[in-house]
Amino acid sequence: MTMPTLDPADLQSVWLTLKLASVTTVFLLLIATPLAWWLSHSRKWYKGLASAVVALPLVLPPTVLGFYLLLLMGPQGPVGELTHALNLGRLPFTFAGLVIGSVLFSLPFAVQPIQNAFESMGKRPLEVAATLRASAWDRFVSVALPLARPGFLTATILAFAHTVGEFGVVLMLGGNIPGETRVLSVAIYSHVEAMEYNAAHVLAGLMVLFSFSVLLGLYLAGGQLSKVTK
Amino acid sequence: MNRSAGEIQGRFVLQREDFVLDATFSAPAVGVTALFGPSGSGKTTLLRCIAGLERANGSLHVNGETWQNDTDFMPTHKRPLGYVFQEASLFAHLSVRANLEYGLRRTPLTERKVQLEQVVEWLGLTHLIERGDPGKLSGGERQRIAIGRALLTSPRILLMDEPLSALDTKSKQEILPYLERLHRELKIPVLYVSHAMDEVARLADHLVLLDQGKVIASGELHETLARLDLPTAHFDDAGAVIEAAVAQHDEKYHLSRLDFSGGHLWVGKVEQPFGTRVRARVLARDVSIATQAPQGSSINNILNACIEEIRDEGPDKVVVRMQVGDSQVLLSRITRRSRDHLGLVAGMYVCAQVKSVALMA
Numbered sequence: 338m339t340m341p342t343l344d345p346a347d348l349q350s351v352w353l354t355l356k357l358a359s360v361t362t363v364f365l366l367l368i369a370t371p372l373a374w375w376l377s378h379s380r381k382w383y384k385g386l387a388s389a390v391v392a393l394p395l396v397l398p399p400t401v402l403g404f405y406l407l408l409l410m411g412p413q414g415p416v417g418e419l420t421h422a423l424n425l426g427r428l429p430f431t432f433a434g435l436v437i438g439s440v441l442f443s444l445p446f447a448v449q450p451i452q453n454a455f456e457s458m459g460k461r462p463l464e465v466a467a468t469l470r471a472s473a474w475d476r477f478v479s480v481a482l483p484l485a486r487p488g489f490l491t492a493t494i495l496a497f498a499h500t501v502g503e504f505g506v507v508l509m510l511g512g513n514i515p516g517e518t519r520v521l522s523v524a525i526y527s528h529v530e531a532m533e534y535n536a537a538h539v540l541a542g543l544m545v546l547f548s549f550s551v552l553l554g555l556y557l558a559g560g561q562l563s564k565v566t567k
Numbered sequence: 568m569n570r571s572a573g574e575i576q577g578r579f580v581l582q583r584e585d586f587v588l589d590a591t592f593s594a595p596a597v598g599v600t601a602l603f604g605p606s607g608s609g610k611t612t613l614l615r616c617i618a619g620l621e622r623a624n625g626s627l628h629v630n631g632e633t634w635q636n637d638t639d640f641m642p643t644h645k646r647p648l649g650y651v652f653q654e655a656s657l658f659a660h661l662s663v664r665a666n667l668e669y670g671l672r673r674t675p676l677t678e679r680k681v682q683l684e685q686v687v688e689w690l691g692l693t694h695l696i697e698r699g700d701p702g703k704l705s706g707g708e709r710q711r712i713a714i715g716r717a718l719l720t721s722p723r724i725l726l727m728d729e730p731l732s733a734l735d736t737k738s739k740q741e742i743l744p745y746l747e748r749l750h751r752e753l754k755i756p757v758l759y760v761s762h763a764m765d766e767v768a769r770l771a772d773h774l775v776l777l778d779q780g781k782v783i784a785s786g787e788l789h790e791t792l793a794r795l796d797l798p799t800a801h802f803d804d805a806g807a808v809i810e811a812a813v814a815q816h817d818e819k820y821h822l823s824r825l826d827f828s829g830g831h832l833w834v835g836k837v838e839q840p841f842g843t844r845v846r847a848r849v850l851a852r853d854v855s856i857a858t859q860a861p862q863g864s865s866i867n868n869i870l871n872a873c874i875e876e877i878r879d880e881g882p883d884k885v886v887v888r889m890q891v892g893d894s895q896v897l898l899s900r901i902t903r904r905s906r907d908h909l910g911l912v913a914g915m916y917v918c919a920q921v922k923s924v925a926l927m928a
Contacts, residue, residue: 469670
């Protein structure tokens with residue numbers, strides 16, 4: 338076996354994967370923060386319903402999610418008609434479509450750690466801030482967000498890593514277009530299909546290394562973080 | 568309705584699954600008013616309603632300003648109040664100094680009456696303010712910082728929810744002198760929730776008694792504690808509070824004489840100059856009654872008193888309220904048998920023998 342190297346196409350997949358994971362994580366944090374806040378404070382009856390919907394990707398086969406998204410965003414789907422009417426073109430088999438699929442797929446991984454952090458701080462710090470003349474928004478920014486920092490860190494890492502590792506949604510929704518939708522997991526799949534085991538080895542090894550380092554970092558940081566928050 | 572400016576008046580109705588608060592109360596806009604009652608009586612809930620942390624139906628007027636009525640509800644952060652919680656609840660992500668300055672920064676410059684240096688001096692925070700992590704401080708130190716943090720918003724009323732109850736005895740003793748100092752120097756009214764009679768007797772000027780979500784009595788501290796129709800007169804540690812002044816020191820026997828309107832009391836020597844105002848507490852169980860001046864008694868403090876009221880307390884005991892001098896009242900708990908043997912009735916002149924005086928300063 339020769340020294341493992343990445344050919345330009347594979348390098349492009351690595352780059353695309355990192356780009357997808359980064360963009361997805363940014364959107365996830367923007368969506369998950371208000372959602373987690375609402376879930377941790379609401380007493381509405383439909384809160385349970387919302388929690389279940391958010392958690393759905395945890396149990397659903399990714400292909401199922403990808404299948405429905407494909408229908409929704411396709412030419413006959415309502416989202417597809419909307420994007421067409423707005424002159425945005427079609428979302429399936431594009432990078433934007435992948436981002437939408439990834440955001441939904443990793444939503445519980447971002448929402449739950451943040452929600453836990455909001456819930457575990459209790460309402461007391463916010464009440465204290467209110468008696469110290471801080472308005473609702475001020476309390477959220479100056480007290481809730483910093484106290485929930487460990488939750489945000491966990492959410493960021495999990496959302497990023499989970500997006501890097503997704504396959505089913507990407508395959509259903511994005512296909513296998515180099516530079517546009519061919520992410521690492523899809524590239525590995527293609528290599529195996531084509532009997533290019535060496536190339537698959539290199540990419541698969543990279544994934545194992547990446548996943549392990551992320552989890553190791555998470556647990557090491559977790560030990561540090563719990564010390565800080567006490 | 569006509570309301571005087573210098574008063575706190577409120578009425579709250581709050582329905583909970585297992586509890587109903589239906590409290591109408593008023594408190595003077597000076598001094599310390601204790602909200603006193605057994606646990607579950609609704610005193611903390613009442614305080615939270617005043618702060619706007621609970622949304623009850625009703626109304627609240629503070630110094631002529633409406634904080635809540637049927638149509639309007641001023642949110643907590645707009646109410647010029649300071650709130651000290653049972654636990655210090657310092658912000659874990661901020662340093663000691665940043666905790667102290669949290670409310671100060673949010674108080675408009677024109678409303679700032681309390682300065683950081685002043686609070687640091689009052690509460691003895693000089694060696695604490697540069698400490699980073701508040702988590703490493705003792706319970707008493709944390710609570711002092713919490714009190715300072717609340718004062719730095721220059722509140723027009725200070726609300727304290729059992730600020731000592733989460734502390735051990737040592738921390739309590741450490742923090743009480745600071746609270747007494749605030750009592751003397753602070754010009755704003757304080758509402759102080761407590762279920763500990765000794766704290767109330769020590770710090771309060773005015774009393775609001777709560778039971779099962781209702782206000783059962785309120786009034787000036789000495790008068791209210793002396794009312795035999797209230798449960799407070801029948802606690803094991805029921806007693807009278809006496810405001811006195813240090814008048815004389817007896818170096819030979821290491822005693823001090825405290826003068827008050829009804830006479831004087833000798834107590835163990837106090838290290839305070841003449842004229843210092845002190846508060847003393849005389850428990851009902853430490854006062855016995857004689858119909859004639861006793862001969863050859865070891866008791867130092869014997870006061871001439873006039874019986875005002877006698878009330879049964881259980882099958883074997885009675886509580887006697889006596890007037891000493893013009894305005895001072897003493898309580899005494901004796902057996903029913905002693906009352907009958909001595910033929911004690913209201914209007915009788917007797918000698919009250921005080922076995923023990925607890926000095927609270």
